[in-house]
Amino acid sequence: MSELRDMAPEPAAPGAGEPSCEPSSHASHESAPHESSSHPATPSATPASRKPLARRAGADPVKALMHRHRALCERAVDPLEIAAGLEAHGVTDRTAARFRHRDVFSLAEEMYARVPRDEETRSTENAATAGPDAPGAHAGWAALALLPGALCAAVVVGVRLTDGRPRLLIATVGVLTVFLGLRLALRRGPLRAASDTSSGTRAWTGWLLAYAVLGDGLLNAGLDGGPHGPWPLATASALALALAYAPAAWCAHLLSVRARGKLAASRGLADFADSVRPVLLTVPTLFLCALAALLALCGAALGEPAAYAAAGSLGALLLLARLLTVHGFTRAPALALGAAGAIEVIALVTVFASRLPGCSFLAVPVGTVVDASGPGAVPGLACGLAALALLIHSTRTLTRASAHAAPSGAP
Structure with a gap:
Protein backbone atom coordinates (compact mmCIF):
# COMPACT_ATOMS: atom_id res chain seq x y z
CA MET A 1 0.00 0.00 0.00
CA SER A 2 2.84 2.41 0.69
CA GLU A 3 3.84 1.96 -2.97
CA LEU A 4 0.31 2.98 -4.06
CA ARG A 5 0.30 6.13 -1.91
CA ASP A 6 3.85 7.18 -2.75
CA MET A 7 3.43 6.61 -6.48
CA ALA A 8 3.26 9.90 -8.35
CA PRO A 9 1.24 10.07 -11.58
CA GLU A 10 3.40 9.87 -14.68
CA PRO A 11 3.41 12.80 -17.07
CA ALA A 12 0.93 12.42 -19.85
CA ALA A 13 -0.22 14.38 -22.80
CA PRO A 14 -2.84 17.06 -22.18
CA GLY A 15 -6.20 15.47 -21.64
CA ALA A 16 -4.70 12.12 -20.57
CA GLY A 17 -5.67 12.41 -16.91
CA GLU A 18 -9.34 11.54 -16.47
CA PRO A 19 -10.42 12.67 -19.94
CA SER A 20 -13.96 13.27 -20.87
CA CYS A 21 -15.81 10.68 -22.85
CA GLU A 22 -16.49 13.03 -25.77
CA PRO A 23 -13.72 13.88 -28.26
CA SER A 24 -12.41 17.43 -28.24
CA SER A 25 -11.18 19.29 -31.31
CA HIS A 26 -10.36 22.57 -29.59
CA ALA A 27 -6.69 22.41 -30.54
CA SER A 28 -7.60 21.65 -34.16
CA HIS A 29 -9.82 24.72 -34.51
CA GLU A 30 -7.17 26.97 -32.96
CA SER A 31 -4.26 25.93 -35.15
CA ALA A 32 -6.06 25.29 -38.43
CA PRO A 33 -6.28 28.90 -39.76
CA HIS A 34 -2.61 29.66 -39.10
CA GLU A 35 -1.28 26.53 -40.73
CA SER A 36 -3.57 26.68 -43.73
CA SER A 37 -2.46 30.23 -44.52
CA SER A 38 1.25 29.41 -44.37
CA HIS A 39 1.13 26.02 -46.12
CA PRO A 40 -2.03 25.90 -48.18
CA ALA A 41 -0.85 23.03 -50.35
CA THR A 42 0.30 20.70 -47.56
CA PRO A 43 -2.29 17.95 -46.99
CA SER A 44 -0.90 17.01 -43.56
CA ALA A 45 -1.64 20.49 -42.22
CA THR A 46 -5.38 20.40 -42.87
CA PRO A 47 -7.84 19.99 -39.97
CA ALA A 48 -9.33 16.93 -41.61
CA SER A 49 -6.04 15.04 -41.33
CA ARG A 50 -5.89 15.61 -37.57
CA LYS A 51 -9.57 15.03 -36.83
CA PRO A 52 -9.36 11.18 -36.75
CA LEU A 53 -6.53 11.38 -34.19
CA ALA A 54 -8.62 13.50 -31.87
CA ARG A 55 -11.57 11.19 -32.33
CA ARG A 56 -9.49 8.11 -31.49
CA ALA A 57 -8.09 9.73 -28.30
CA GLY A 58 -11.54 10.73 -27.12
CA ALA A 59 -13.18 7.45 -28.06
CA ASP A 60 -11.10 5.46 -25.55
CA PRO A 61 -10.82 7.49 -22.33
CA VAL A 62 -10.00 4.39 -20.26
CA LYS A 63 -6.82 3.90 -22.27
CA ALA A 64 -5.67 7.40 -21.39
CA LEU A 65 -6.41 6.74 -17.72
CA MET A 66 -4.44 3.49 -17.89
CA HIS A 67 -1.50 5.39 -19.33
CA ARG A 68 -1.60 7.83 -16.43
CA HIS A 69 -1.74 5.01 -13.85
CA ARG A 70 0.39 2.56 -15.80
CA ALA A 71 2.55 1.51 -12.84
CA LEU A 72 -0.53 0.87 -10.70
CA CYS A 73 -2.11 -1.34 -13.37
CA GLU A 74 1.07 -3.33 -13.98
CA ARG A 75 1.76 -4.02 -10.29
CA ALA A 76 -1.80 -4.81 -9.20
CA VAL A 77 -2.51 -8.43 -8.35
CA ASP A 78 -6.27 -8.01 -8.68
CA PRO A 79 -8.87 -5.38 -9.70
CA LEU A 80 -9.46 -4.47 -6.05
CA GLU A 81 -5.94 -3.11 -5.75
CA ILE A 82 -6.48 -0.91 -8.81
CA ALA A 83 -9.77 0.34 -7.35
CA ALA A 84 -8.09 1.20 -4.06
CA GLY A 85 -5.25 2.93 -5.87
CA LEU A 86 -7.64 4.99 -7.98
CA GLU A 87 -9.50 6.05 -4.86
CA ALA A 88 -6.22 7.09 -3.23
CA HIS A 89 -5.54 9.27 -6.30
CA GLY A 90 -8.92 11.01 -6.01
CA VAL A 91 -10.99 9.00 -8.50
CA THR A 92 -14.57 8.69 -7.23
CA ASP A 93 -17.70 6.93 -8.45
CA ARG A 94 -18.80 10.19 -10.07
CA THR A 95 -15.49 10.36 -11.92
CA ALA A 96 -15.93 6.76 -13.06
CA ALA A 97 -19.22 7.74 -14.70
CA ARG A 98 -17.24 9.95 -17.10
CA PHE A 99 -15.49 6.79 -18.24
CA ARG A 100 -18.83 5.05 -18.90
CA HIS A 101 -18.69 2.94 -15.72
CA ARG A 102 -21.15 2.87 -12.85
CA ASP A 103 -18.45 2.93 -10.14
CA VAL A 104 -14.72 2.76 -9.47
CA PHE A 105 -14.79 -1.02 -9.04
CA SER A 106 -16.24 -1.57 -12.50
CA LEU A 107 -13.68 0.80 -13.99
CA ALA A 108 -10.87 -1.03 -12.19
CA GLU A 109 -12.06 -4.38 -13.52
CA GLU A 110 -11.80 -3.13 -17.10
CA MET A 111 -8.36 -1.60 -16.48
CA TYR A 112 -7.11 -4.82 -14.92
CA ALA A 113 -8.49 -6.94 -17.77
CA ARG A 114 -6.82 -4.76 -20.41
CA VAL A 115 -3.32 -4.98 -18.90
CA PRO A 116 -1.28 -7.56 -20.86
CA ARG A 117 0.14 -10.34 -18.66
CA ASP A 118 2.22 -13.38 -19.46
CA GLU A 119 1.95 -16.74 -17.72
CA GLU A 120 4.82 -16.00 -15.31
CA THR A 121 3.18 -12.78 -14.17
CA ARG A 122 -0.17 -14.50 -13.67
CA SER A 123 1.37 -17.29 -11.58
CA THR A 124 3.17 -14.72 -9.42
CA GLU A 125 -0.08 -12.80 -8.91
CA ASN A 126 -1.97 -15.96 -7.99
CA ALA A 127 0.69 -16.87 -5.43
CA ALA A 128 0.61 -13.38 -3.94
CA THR A 129 -3.18 -13.43 -3.74
CA ALA A 130 -3.52 -16.92 -2.29
CA GLY A 131 -0.50 -16.80 -0.01
CA PRO A 132 -2.03 -15.19 3.10
CA ASP A 133 -5.13 -17.38 2.90
CA ALA A 134 -3.34 -20.67 2.26
CA PRO A 135 -3.67 -23.43 4.86
CA GLY A 136 -1.06 -23.06 7.58
CA ALA A 137 -0.12 -19.51 6.57
CA HIS A 138 -1.19 -18.20 10.00
CA ALA A 139 0.76 -20.74 12.04
CA GLY A 140 3.94 -18.68 12.16
CA TRP A 141 2.54 -15.38 13.37
CA ALA A 142 -0.07 -17.08 15.58
CA ALA A 143 2.72 -18.79 17.54
CA LEU A 144 4.71 -15.56 17.75
CA ALA A 145 1.62 -13.74 19.06
CA LEU A 146 1.82 -15.88 22.21
CA LEU A 147 5.49 -15.05 22.80
CA PRO A 148 5.15 -11.67 24.63
CA GLY A 149 2.61 -13.07 27.08
CA ALA A 150 4.65 -16.21 27.79
CA LEU A 151 7.84 -14.21 28.41
CA CYS A 152 6.05 -11.72 30.65
CA ALA A 153 4.47 -14.53 32.69
CA ALA A 154 7.93 -16.04 33.28
CA VAL A 155 9.29 -12.65 34.39
CA VAL A 156 6.38 -12.02 36.78
CA VAL A 157 6.85 -15.43 38.39
CA GLY A 158 10.58 -14.79 38.77
CA VAL A 159 10.04 -11.35 40.31
CA ARG A 160 7.49 -12.64 42.82
CA LEU A 161 9.63 -15.57 43.90
CA THR A 162 12.80 -13.55 44.54
CA ASP A 163 13.84 -10.57 46.61
CA GLY A 164 16.64 -8.05 46.83
CA ARG A 165 19.31 -7.89 44.16
CA PRO A 166 18.26 -11.08 42.32
CA ARG A 167 14.78 -9.64 41.97
CA LEU A 168 16.14 -6.44 40.44
CA LEU A 169 18.32 -8.44 38.06
CA ILE A 170 15.42 -10.63 36.95
CA ALA A 171 13.20 -7.61 36.45
CA THR A 172 15.81 -5.79 34.35
CA VAL A 173 16.64 -8.78 32.17
CA GLY A 174 12.96 -9.71 31.95
CA VAL A 175 11.90 -6.29 30.68
CA LEU A 176 14.55 -6.47 27.96
CA THR A 177 13.49 -10.00 27.03
CA VAL A 178 9.81 -9.07 26.77
CA PHE A 179 10.71 -6.06 24.63
CA LEU A 180 12.72 -8.23 22.24
CA GLY A 181 9.89 -10.79 22.10
CA LEU A 182 7.41 -8.05 21.29
CA ARG A 183 9.64 -6.71 18.53
CA LEU A 184 9.93 -10.19 17.08
CA ALA A 185 6.16 -10.70 17.16
CA LEU A 186 5.56 -7.37 15.44
CA ARG A 187 7.70 -8.45 12.47
CA ARG A 188 5.11 -11.03 11.40
CA GLY A 189 1.36 -11.21 11.19
CA PRO A 190 -1.47 -8.71 10.90
CA LEU A 191 0.15 -6.19 13.27
CA ARG A 192 3.27 -5.86 11.14
CA ALA A 193 3.67 -2.38 9.68
CA ALA A 194 5.12 -1.85 6.22
CA SER A 195 7.48 0.85 7.55
CA ASP A 196 8.97 1.16 11.00
CA THR A 197 7.41 3.63 13.42
CA SER A 198 9.16 6.83 14.41
CA SER A 199 11.39 7.04 17.45
CA GLY A 200 8.94 9.44 19.10
CA THR A 201 6.09 6.97 18.75
CA ARG A 202 8.19 4.16 20.23
CA ALA A 203 9.32 6.39 23.10
CA TRP A 204 5.79 7.42 24.04
CA THR A 205 4.58 3.83 23.77
CA GLY A 206 7.35 2.73 26.13
CA TRP A 207 6.46 5.51 28.56
CA LEU A 208 2.77 4.57 28.58
CA LEU A 209 3.64 0.93 29.30
CA ALA A 210 6.07 1.94 32.05
CA TYR A 211 3.45 4.17 33.63
CA ALA A 212 0.96 1.29 33.57
CA VAL A 213 3.36 -0.67 35.78
CA LEU A 214 4.87 2.07 37.97
CA GLY A 215 2.77 5.20 37.57
CA ASP A 216 -0.16 4.61 39.92
CA GLY A 217 2.07 3.66 42.84
CA LEU A 218 4.39 6.63 42.25
CA LEU A 219 1.46 9.04 41.96
CA ASN A 220 -0.08 7.77 45.19
CA ALA A 221 3.26 8.03 46.96
CA GLY A 222 3.74 11.59 45.70
CA LEU A 223 0.36 12.70 46.97
CA ASP A 224 1.11 11.14 50.37
CA GLY A 225 4.40 13.02 50.72
CA GLY A 226 6.67 10.26 49.44
CA PRO A 227 8.04 8.25 47.91
CA HIS A 228 9.67 6.86 51.03
CA GLY A 229 10.73 3.57 49.48
CA PRO A 230 9.78 1.08 46.79
CA TRP A 231 6.19 1.54 45.69
CA PRO A 232 3.94 -1.32 44.54
CA LEU A 233 4.15 -2.51 40.95
CA ALA A 234 1.06 -3.23 38.85
CA THR A 235 2.26 -6.62 37.66
CA ALA A 236 -1.27 -7.82 36.92
CA SER A 237 -1.77 -5.00 34.41
CA ALA A 238 1.59 -5.68 32.77
CA LEU A 239 0.87 -9.39 32.44
CA ALA A 240 -2.64 -8.83 31.09
CA LEU A 241 -1.41 -6.36 28.47
CA ALA A 242 1.32 -8.75 27.35
CA LEU A 243 -1.12 -11.65 27.11
CA ALA A 244 -3.53 -9.39 25.21
CA TYR A 245 -1.14 -9.20 22.26
CA ALA A 246 -2.52 -12.50 20.94
CA PRO A 247 -6.18 -11.38 20.84
CA ALA A 248 -5.03 -8.05 19.40
CA ALA A 249 -3.33 -9.87 16.52
CA TRP A 250 -6.41 -11.99 15.86
CA CYS A 251 -8.67 -8.92 15.96
CA ALA A 252 -6.43 -7.20 13.43
CA HIS A 253 -6.55 -10.33 11.27
CA LEU A 254 -10.36 -10.35 11.54
CA LEU A 255 -10.52 -6.74 10.37
CA SER A 256 -8.22 -7.48 7.43
CA VAL A 257 -10.18 -10.54 6.28
CA ARG A 258 -13.62 -8.99 6.70
CA ALA A 259 -12.61 -5.73 5.05
CA ARG A 260 -11.10 -7.64 2.13
CA GLY A 261 -14.33 -9.58 1.75
CA LYS A 262 -16.42 -6.40 1.87
CA LEU A 263 -14.12 -4.87 -0.72
CA LEU A 281 -16.39 -0.87 15.52
CA THR A 282 -16.69 -4.55 16.43
CA VAL A 283 -12.94 -5.23 16.44
CA PRO A 284 -12.04 -2.90 19.39
CA THR A 285 -15.07 -4.14 21.27
CA LEU A 286 -13.96 -7.77 20.99
CA PHE A 287 -10.45 -6.82 22.05
CA LEU A 288 -11.70 -4.91 25.11
CA CYS A 289 -13.76 -7.92 26.17
CA ALA A 290 -10.72 -10.17 25.89
CA LEU A 291 -8.54 -7.68 27.77
CA ALA A 292 -11.11 -7.30 30.56
CA ALA A 293 -11.19 -11.07 31.01
CA LEU A 294 -7.38 -11.21 31.13
CA LEU A 295 -7.26 -8.36 33.68
CA ALA A 296 -9.73 -10.21 35.90
CA LEU A 297 -7.79 -13.49 35.66
CA CYS A 298 -4.39 -11.91 36.24
CA GLY A 299 -5.67 -9.81 39.12
CA ALA A 300 -7.17 -12.85 40.81
CA ALA A 301 -4.06 -14.95 40.25
CA LEU A 302 -1.63 -12.31 41.54
CA GLY A 303 -3.84 -10.91 44.29
CA GLU A 304 -3.97 -7.40 42.80
CA PRO A 305 -6.91 -5.17 41.87
CA ALA A 306 -7.82 -5.32 38.21
CA ALA A 307 -7.12 -1.89 36.69
CA TYR A 308 -9.93 -1.97 34.16
CA ALA A 309 -9.96 1.77 33.46
CA ALA A 310 -6.21 2.37 33.21
CA ALA A 311 -5.10 -0.85 31.50
CA GLY A 312 -8.26 -1.17 29.41
CA SER A 313 -7.99 2.33 27.95
CA LEU A 314 -4.27 1.85 27.32
CA GLY A 315 -4.91 -1.43 25.51
CA ALA A 316 -7.56 0.16 23.31
CA LEU A 317 -5.25 3.08 22.51
CA LEU A 318 -2.37 0.81 21.56
CA LEU A 319 -4.60 -1.40 19.39
CA LEU A 320 -6.13 1.49 17.45
CA ALA A 321 -2.76 3.18 17.03
CA ARG A 322 -1.23 0.00 15.65
CA LEU A 323 -4.16 -0.65 13.29
CA LEU A 324 -3.81 2.81 11.81
CA THR A 325 -0.04 2.41 11.52
CA VAL A 326 -0.38 -0.97 9.80
CA HIS A 327 -2.67 0.56 7.18
CA GLY A 328 -0.35 3.48 6.51
CA PHE A 329 -1.73 6.22 8.78
CA THR A 330 1.08 7.17 11.17
CA ARG A 331 0.55 10.82 12.06
CA ALA A 332 -2.65 10.45 14.11
CA PRO A 333 -1.28 7.56 16.26
CA ALA A 334 1.88 9.54 17.00
CA LEU A 335 -0.15 12.56 18.11
CA ALA A 336 -2.55 10.48 20.23
CA LEU A 337 0.20 8.53 21.98
CA GLY A 338 2.16 11.72 22.59
CA ALA A 339 -0.88 13.51 24.01
CA ALA A 340 -1.74 10.68 26.41
CA GLY A 341 1.87 10.36 27.56
CA ALA A 342 2.18 14.11 28.04
CA ILE A 343 -0.89 14.17 30.30
CA GLU A 344 0.64 11.49 32.51
CA VAL A 345 3.96 13.36 32.65
CA ILE A 346 2.19 16.60 33.58
CA ALA A 347 0.25 14.82 36.32
CA LEU A 348 3.44 13.53 37.96
CA VAL A 349 5.32 16.81 37.51
CA THR A 350 2.56 18.91 39.07
CA VAL A 351 2.28 16.59 42.06
CA PHE A 352 5.98 16.76 42.87
CA ALA A 353 6.27 20.46 41.93
CA SER A 354 3.53 21.25 44.45
CA ARG A 355 6.07 20.69 47.24
CA LEU A 356 7.86 23.89 46.31
CA PRO A 357 7.03 26.88 48.51
CA GLY A 358 3.81 28.53 47.41
CA CYS A 359 3.06 25.90 44.74
CA SER A 360 0.71 23.61 46.63
CA PHE A 361 -2.12 24.59 44.30
CA LEU A 362 -0.45 22.64 41.46
CA ALA A 363 -1.50 19.31 42.97
CA VAL A 364 -5.15 20.27 43.40
CA PRO A 365 -6.44 19.06 40.00
CA VAL A 366 -4.66 15.70 40.16
CA GLY A 367 -5.50 15.27 43.84
CA THR A 368 -9.18 15.91 43.15
CA VAL A 369 -9.29 13.28 40.40
CA VAL A 370 -7.41 10.73 42.52
CA ASP A 371 -9.63 11.34 45.58
CA ALA A 372 -12.73 10.84 43.44
CA SER A 373 -11.76 7.80 41.39
CA GLY A 374 -8.32 6.59 42.47
CA PRO A 375 -4.90 6.94 40.81
CA GLY A 376 -5.99 4.83 37.83
CA ALA A 377 -8.33 7.63 36.74
CA VAL A 378 -5.39 9.72 35.47
CA PRO A 379 -4.14 7.21 32.86
CA GLY A 380 -7.73 6.13 32.27
CA LEU A 381 -8.75 9.64 31.23
CA ALA A 382 -5.56 10.30 29.26
CA CYS A 383 -5.58 7.05 27.30
CA GLY A 384 -9.37 6.89 27.03
CA LEU A 385 -9.68 10.31 25.39
CA ALA A 386 -6.81 9.52 23.03
CA ALA A 387 -8.35 6.16 22.12
CA LEU A 388 -11.72 7.80 21.46
CA ALA A 389 -10.08 10.33 19.15
CA LEU A 390 -8.33 7.53 17.23
CA LEU A 391 -11.58 5.56 16.96
CA ILE A 392 -13.33 8.55 15.40
CA HIS A 393 -10.37 9.09 13.10
CA SER A 394 -10.33 5.43 12.06
CA THR A 395 -13.99 5.55 11.02
CA ARG A 396 -12.95 8.05 8.35
CA THR A 397 -9.64 6.48 7.30
CA LEU A 398 -9.96 2.72 7.71
CA THR A 399 -13.27 2.76 5.84
CA ARG A 400 -11.47 3.73 2.63
CA ALA A 401 -10.84 1.07 0.03
CA SER A 402 -7.26 2.29 -0.36
CA ALA A 403 -6.53 1.28 3.26
CA HIS A 404 -7.25 -2.38 2.47
CA ALA A 405 -5.85 -2.77 -1.01
CA ALA A 406 -3.43 -5.53 0.03
CA PRO A 407 -3.92 -8.07 2.80
CA SER A 408 -2.15 -6.92 5.92
CA GLY A 409 -0.02 -9.25 7.82
CA ALA A 410 1.38 -11.12 4.96
CA PRO A 411 4.65 -12.65 5.87
Missing part, protein backbone atom coordinates in the same frame (compact mmCIF):
# COMPACT_ATOMS: atom_id res chain seq x y z
CA ALA A 264 -14.74 -7.78 -3.08
CA ALA A 265 -18.51 -7.65 -2.58
CA SER A 266 -19.00 -3.87 -2.72
CA ARG A 267 -20.00 -2.05 -5.89
CA GLY A 268 -19.03 1.45 -4.85
CA LEU A 269 -16.82 3.39 -2.46
CA ALA A 270 -19.73 4.56 -0.31
CA ASP A 271 -21.12 1.02 -0.24
CA PHE A 272 -17.76 -0.31 0.99
CA ALA A 273 -17.45 2.36 3.70
CA ASP A 274 -20.94 1.60 5.02
CA SER A 275 -20.34 -2.15 5.07
CA VAL A 276 -16.91 -2.08 6.74
CA ARG A 277 -17.76 0.48 9.44
CA PRO A 278 -19.63 -2.03 11.69
CA VAL A 279 -16.66 -4.41 11.43
CA LEU A 280 -14.32 -1.61 12.42
